[in-house]
Structure formats: C-alpha cells, structure tokens
Amino acid sequence: MIRVAVDAMGGDYAPEEIIAGAVDAVKENKEIKVLLVGQEQVVREKLSGFTYDKNQITVVHASEVIATEEPPVNAIRKKKDSSIVVGMNLVKNKEADAFVSAGSSGAILVGGQVIVGRIKGVERPPLAPLIPTETGVSLLIDCGANVDARPSHLVQFARMGSIYMEHVMNINRPRVAIVNIGAEEEKGNALVKETFPLLKACKDIHFIGSIEAREIPHGAADVIVCEAFVGNVILKLYEGVGATLISKVKTGMMADLRSKIGALLVKPALKDTLKSFDASRYGGAPLLGLNGLVVKTHGNSKANEVKNSIIQCLTFQKQGINEKIKESLAKASQKE
Amino acid sequence: MIRVAVDAMGGDYAPEEIIAGAVDAVKENKEIKVLLVGQEQVVREKLSGFTYDKNQITVVHASEVIATEEPPVNAIRKKKDSSIVVGMNLVKNKEADAFVSAGSSGAILVGGQVIVGRIKGVERPPLAPLIPTETGVSLLIDCGANVDARPSHLVQFARMGSIYMEHVMNINRPRVAIVNIGAEEEKGNALVKETFPLLKACKDIHFIGSIEAREIPHGAADVIVCEAFVGNVILKLYEGVGATLISKVKTGMMADLRSKIGALLVKPALKDTLKSFDASRYGGAPLLGLNGLVVKTHGNSKANEVKNSIIQCLTFQKQGINEKIKESLAKASQKE
Numbered sequence: 001m002i003r004v005a006v007d008a009m010g011g012d013y014a015p016e017e018i019i020a021g022a023v024d025a026v027k028e029n030k031e032i033k034v035l036l037v038g039q040e041q042v043v044r045e046k047l048s049g050f051t052y053d054k055n056q057i058t059v060v061h062a063s064e065v066i067a068t069e070e071p072p073v074n075a076i077r078k079k080k081d082s083s084i085v086v087g088m089n090l091v092k093n094k095e096a097d098a099f100v101s102a103g104s105s106g107a108i109l110v111g112g113q114v115i116v117g118r119i120k121g122v123e124r125p126p127l128a129p130l131i132p133t134e135t136g137v138s139l140l141i142d143c144g145a146n147v148d149a150r151p152s153h154l155v156q157f158a159r160m161g162s163i164y165m166e167h168v169m170n171i172n173r174p175r176v177a178i179v180n181i182g183a184e185e186e187k188g189n190a191l192v193k194e195t196f197p198l199l200k201a202c203k204d205i206h207f208i209g210s211i212e213a214r215e216i217p218h219g220a221a222d223v224i225v226c227e228a229f230v231g232n233v234i235l236k237l238y239e240g241v242g243a244t245l246i247s248k249v250k251t252g253m254m255a256d257l258r259s260k261i262g263a264l265l266v267k268p269a270l271k272d273t274l275k276s277f278d279a280s281r282y283g284g285a286p287l288l289g290l291n292g293l294v295v296k297t298h299g300n301s302k303a304n305e306v307k308n309s310i311i312q313c314l315t316f317q318k319q320g321i322n323e324k325i326k327e328s329l330a331k332a333s334q335k336e
Numbered sequence: 337m338i339r340v341a342v343d344a345m346g347g348d349y350a351p352e353e354i355i356a357g358a359v360d361a362v363k364e365n366k367e368i369k370v371l372l373v374g375q376e377q378v379v380r381e382k383l384s385g386f387t388y389d390k391n392q393i394t395v396v397h398a399s400e401v402i403a404t405e406e407p408p409v410n411a412i413r414k415k416k417d418s419s420i421v422v423g424m425n426l427v428k429n430k431e432a433d434a435f436v437s438a439g440s441s442g443a444i445l446v447g448g449q450v451i452v453g454r455i456k457g458v459e460r461p462p463l464a465p466l467i468p469t470e471t472g473v474s475l476l477i478d479c480g481a482n483v484d485a486r487p488s489h490l491v492q493f494a495r496m497g498s499i500y501m502e503h504v505m506n507i508n509r510p511r512v513a514i515v516n517i518g519a520e521e522e523k524g525n526a527l528v529k530e531t532f533p534l535l536k537a538c539k540d541i542h543f544i545g546s547i548e549a550r551e552i553p554h555g556a557a558d559v560i561v562c563e564a565f566v567g568n569v570i571l572k573l574y575e576g577v578g579a580t581l582i583s584k585v586k587t588g589m590m591a592d593l594r595s596k597i598g599a600l601l602v603k604p605a606l607k608d609t610l611k612s613f614d615a616s617r618y619g620g621a622p623l624l625g626l627n628g629l630v631v632k633t634h635g636n637s638k639a640n641e642v643k644n645s646i647i648q649c650l651t652f653q654k655q656g657i658n659e660k661i662k663e664s665l666a667k668a669s670q671k672e
Contacts, residue, residue, distance in 0.1 A: 134580050147517070147525035181483070181568040189483035189565045213572035217580035229525045230569055232517040236549035237570060241577040244470050244553035245613060249585060252609030253602050262601025266588070269595040273588030277581060 001031050002317045004310050005087040005096035008038030009065045010103020012300045019046045021306025026056035029311060035060050035096055037087040062086035072106030076114060088115040091292035098293035098313040100284060102301045109145045112287045112294040119322060121329040122289035124153045127296060128161055129285035131238055132277045133219030139165050142228045143235045149227035151195040159328050160288045161223035162205045167319040173206045177221035179230055180210035191227060204328060246274060284309035289325060337367050338653045340646050341423040341432035344374030345401045346439020348636045355382045357642025362392035365647060371396050371432055373423040398422035408442030412450060424451040427628035434629035434649040436620060438637045445481045448623045448630040455658060457665040458625035460489045463632060464497055465621035467574055468613045469555030475501050476560050479567035487531040490561055495664050496624045497559035498541045503655040509542045513557035515566055516546035527563060582610060620645035625661060
C-alpha cells in the first residue's frame with residue numbers, strides 16, 4: 001500500500017484533469033491511496049462526478065494556491081495553507097509516502113528541500129525527468145533550479161540516477177554519461193573536467209564517458225549527468241525543437257491538395273510515432289534524495305500523465321529507492 | 337573584389353564538394369576570387385573537370401591535412417604546411433580577405449586566434465552559427481571551444497552578434513537575448529546573473545532580456561547570447577532532435593500500406609518544409625572578432641553550403657563588419 005498526496009490545484013488543467021488522473025490511478029491499482037490536497041469544496045464537487053472506491057481517495061483541505069509565477073521561496077514561506085505546503089507536510093509527517101504536483105516547479109523544488117528535507121549525506125536533491133529517445137527513455141539529471149553545481153554533486157546525481165534507472169525503469173547496468181562538448185576526457189568546462197575522473201573512479205556505476213548533446217536523442221546513455229542550467233536548456237530545447245518541427249510537418253502537409261490527401265493517409269501512423277517522442281507521457285520527474293518521494297509532473301499534464309506519475313510512486317516505494325540511495329551514499333562516503 | 341582562401345581538404349566531402357562549391361561561387365559572382373588551398377595535384381585534377389573563369393580561381397599548395405580527431409593546438413603548431421595553416425597565413429599576410437573551411441573545428445578556432453589574431457580590444461573571438469527558427473534564422477553566439485567565459489566576454493558577443501545580424505543578415509535592430517532558465521532577471525547561474533545588468537546597460541544593443549531554450553526554435557530573438565558550453569549543447573541538440581524526429585516521421589510513414597501511399601503524396605511538400613529547418617543550409621559560422629574573416633562551414637557541407645559560405649564573405653567585407661566591430665568596441669571602452 002502506498003499513500004500518495006496529490007496537488008489538486010497545480011497545473012494548467014487543475015483541478016479537473018488532476019482529479020480525473022487520481023481516480024484513474026486508484027481504479028487501475030488497488031494498492032494506491034490518494035490524498036487529494038486542495039480547496040475542499042471545489043475538489044469534492046469535481047470528485048462527485050466519478051465512481052471509485054471511496055477508501056482509496058481522501059480529500060485534504062488546503063485553502064491557498066501557489067501560482068506558477070510567484071517567487072518560490074516566498075510562496076513556500078508565506079502560503080502555509082497552500083496545496084503544495086500542505087501536501088509536502090503530509091510527506092514530512094509520514095502521513096503520505098509521496099507527493100505529486102503539476103504546479104510551480106520552483107515551489108516544488110524549494111518545498112522539497114525545506115519541508116520534506118534531504119536524505120542524510122545528499123548534498124543537493126536533483127530533479128530528474130525522463131526524456132524520450134529513439135530507443136526508449138533516458139534520465140536527465142539535474143534539471144532543477146540549483147545552478148552552479150560542484151563535482152561532488154554531479155557524482156551523487158550519477159549514483160542516484162543509476163539506482164532509479166535500474167530499479168524503477170528496469171534497465172540492467174544503466175549507462176551513465178556526462179554532457180560534454182566533445183568525446184575526449186580533456187574536453188569540457190572546469191566542472192566537467194573535474195567531474196570526469198571522479199565518475200571514472202566510481203566502481204558502483206557504469207560510466208561510459210562524455211556524451212555530446214547530438215547523441216542524447218539517439219539514446220546513447222541511460223543516465224545523462226549535467227548541472228541544472230545545462231539540464232534545463234536540454235529539457236526545454238527538446239520540447240521546443242520537437243514542437244516546432246511537428247508544426248512544420250503539419251504545415252508542410254497542408255501545402256497543397258496532393259499533400260492534404262496524403263496527410264489523411266499518414267496521419268494515424270504518424271500520430272503514434274510522434275507520441276512516442278512526447279516527453280510529457282513518461283509520468284513525472286522525481287526530485288531524488290529527499291526523505292520521501294516528491295514528483296513534479298509537467299505543467300500541462302492531463303489525466304493520463306497524472307495517473308502515470310501516481311503509479312510510478314508505487315514502483316519507487318516497492319523497490320526501496322530511498323533505502324538504496326542511502327546505502328549507496330553511505331558506502332561511497334566510507335571509501336573516501 | 338574579395339579574395340577567399342578555401343580549404344580544399346577539410347570536411348566529409350573534401351575535396352570534390354569543396355571544389356565544386358568554389359566553382360559555383362565564382363560562377364555566381366564575378367567579384368569573388370578563390371584561392372583553393374590543398375594538395376596541388378589532387379586539387380588541379382578535380383578542378384580540370386569544371387569550366388570557369390581561370391582568373392577567379394588560383395590553387396595554393398599545402399602538402400599536409402589536419403584530421404578532425406587531431407588535438408588542435410598540436411596540429412596547428414606542427415602541421416605548418418596543412419591547408420588550414422597555409423590558408424590562415426594567407427589571411428594574416430593580407431593575401432586573402434577570408435578563409436573558409438569545413439575541416440576540424442578545433443583547429444580552425446585555435447588557428448584563428450593564433451595565426452589570424454584578434455582585433456584589438458576583442459577579449460575572445462566567438463564562433464557564431466546561424467540556426468533555423470520558425471520565422472527565419474537566429475545567431476547563436478558563442479559555440480566555440482573556449483568555455484568558462486566571463487561576463488565581459490558575453491557583452492562583447494552581444495555587440496558583435498548585433499552588428500553581424502544587422503549588416504550581414506539585414507535585420508533592423510536585432511533583438512538580443514541571453515540564454516537562461518527562466519524569464520526573470522534574478523534567475524540563472526552566476527555568469528548570467530552578472531551579465532544580465534551589463535547587457536541591460538548597453539545602449540548600443542537592443543537587449544530584450546532572458547530567453548528560455550524552449551523559445552529559441554520559435555525565433556524569439558535574433559542574437560542568442562550564451563557561453564560556448566551551453567551554445568555547443570544547443571547547437572548539437574538542435575541537430576540531434578531534428579534528425580531523430582525526421583527519422584521517426586519517415587519510419588511512421590512506412591508503417592503500413594496506407595501510410596506508404598500517403599507518404600508518396602506528402603513527400604514533395606514535406607521535403608521543402610524540413611529543408612527550411614536544416615541548419616547546414618545557412619552557410620558557415622563566422623569566427624568573429626579576428627583580423628580578417630574566418631568561416632567554419634559544417635563538416636558535412638556539400639557544394640551548395642560551401643558556395644553560400646564563400647558568398648557570405650562578400651557581404652561581410654562589403655558591409656565592413658570588422659571596422660564596425662572595432663568602432664563599437666572602441667566606443668564601449670571609452671565609456672568605461
């Protein structure tokens with residue numbers, strides 16, 4: 001059994017799609033209990049339209065909502081009765097095992113560290129979304145808001161990312177690579193040059209060296225290590241180039257009558273292919289290294305992504321990811 | 337009249353496509369004189385297959401070739417008779433006005449600084465490729481090999497990029513933005529935070545603030561300022577995501593008979609659309625701020641891209657870009 005607190009008020013399609021996703025999750029899996037956090041009256045009203053096992057969903061009232069554009073540190077400090085703060089406190093007080101939100105990334109990152117707190121030994125909790133590749137998915141770690149990382153942070157990211165990909169995504173000996181501007185060890189900025197030999201020396205991860213950004217979409221590594229500024233650029237450019245190209249393809253297909261007829265014929269097959277390259281369908285991005293699980297789902301998540309993010313929490317808990325992270329960091333610090 | 341030294345030996349399709357591109361360039365424009373630098377016998381043999389005005393192409397012998405994988409500093413130092421070193425010396429000695437190469441990026445960057453040399457006042461010469469967007473092209477500055485830049489470097493990049501886009505690409509008041517992980521001034525890493533107010537204070541550029549990577553493909557800015565590590569990641573991911581998506585679209589279209597028929601119908605229109613999003617067709621990336629013009633064209637350039645890169649040099653010279661850069665930096669340093 002897992003208890004997942006879900007932010008009913010966060011995201012572009014809140015509360016409707018969030019609530020629908022929560023209902024779908026409990027219907028799909030009897031081991032999940034959802035604590036829907038938000039303005040009680042609104043949430044109850046929307047919930048009343050669904051049929052589901054009443055034992056699997058509880059509503060927890062939170063009167064306030066943190067907007068995406070609010071400065072995060074301030075929002076977390078001032079809005080004590082917001083769905084994000086209330087949801088995170090449920091995790092902190094062990095009333096919930098995980099918290100899922102499609103709301104303000106900044107507030108989730110700050111709240112995760114300030115309210116839920118770090119696992120002992122974790123220097124910096126990374127946000128690690130899955131990104132689609134030609135062959136499957138890769139974990140991009142870190143895409144959070146803590147920029148200007150140190151080499152030791154990146155080494156921890158590599159360890160935590162490996163554990164996640166191995167035990168949540170079932171990838172045997174995940175290949176770990178560091179984002180660089182060339183394949184050779186001597187290439188890169190100061191951070192990469194310092195981190196490279198440290199990763200090479202880690203016996204507990206399968207480090208395959210540098211990865212150039214061009215190789216990321218080909219699926220050349222399972223865990224892609226970088227500091228948050230670079231990770232953020234990669235994640236957002238992925239979305240931007242993808243969206244632009246797809247819109248170009250659509251425009252191209254509407255160019256003349258001949259193409260329009262062709263478009264009708266290719267559409268079904270093409271839709272499936274492009275869907276497999278849509279980052280949002282891979283559930284949420286975990287904020288790793290916290291005393292409890294915090295998952296950020298894409299701001300434009302609909303019911304399906306919310307459901308996937310909730311179900312993902314179950315695997316995370318069953319596999320004891322946090323325990324594995326603790327062990328791994330303890331072993332590493334013993335060696336030092 | 338402009339004299340362009342062209343590296344006949346550099347690039348995936350050298351010397352055939354390079355020579356073909358040089359011939360096309362002189363045929364298209366009578367004001368261009370090409371100095372084809374490379375192994376004389378090989379070059380002359382390939383050239384003999386073309387008809388062109390013999391006054392417009394001269395062959396300059398260079399016995400050595402720098403391979404892409406050679407460590408650049410060493411290659412420039414040791415291979416004094418390589419096409420890159422010989423070509424750059426032609427620019428240094430004012431026997432050529434520009435040098436175009438599809439060869440080793442590293443060697444071109446090193447050679448540009450060491451042999452051709454920087455304009456007085458230029459702290460670091462940036463490599464600035466044009467990237468395709470939904471609405472046209474943007475200049476991505478810097479994508480070179482000099483990582484760990486300082487704020488003052490980025491300010492110079494913004495100035496040089498503005499001059500280039502205004503006078504070579506004919507964009508009135510080019511919009512300059514700095515790559516960041518959020519739109520607000522207080523966001524970013526230490527470098528961006530320090531650079532932001534400096535750019536804001538520049539009266540001679542049209543600074544529009546931060547740009548998130550997601551907005552780059554939409555054409556939200558004309559000059560995209562970043563340090564080389566980030567620029568490199570952006571450039572290569574652009575290529576990588578584009579290539580992967582296009583291959584996905586192709587596979588999707590071949591999924592079944594229905595789609596195959598549709599594909600035949602949409603193909604012509606789609607080809608044009610996707611071509612407009614192909615980075616390689618926009619000629620070469622100038623290495624700005626040098627005593628002479630050095631242009632790096634894509635390693636996989638064919639005749640058409642080589643021709644475009646050569647013709648681009650003419651606009652660069654006619655517009656007196658280097659003189660404008662000198663004036664702009666002199667004015668800026670007076671103010672300080």
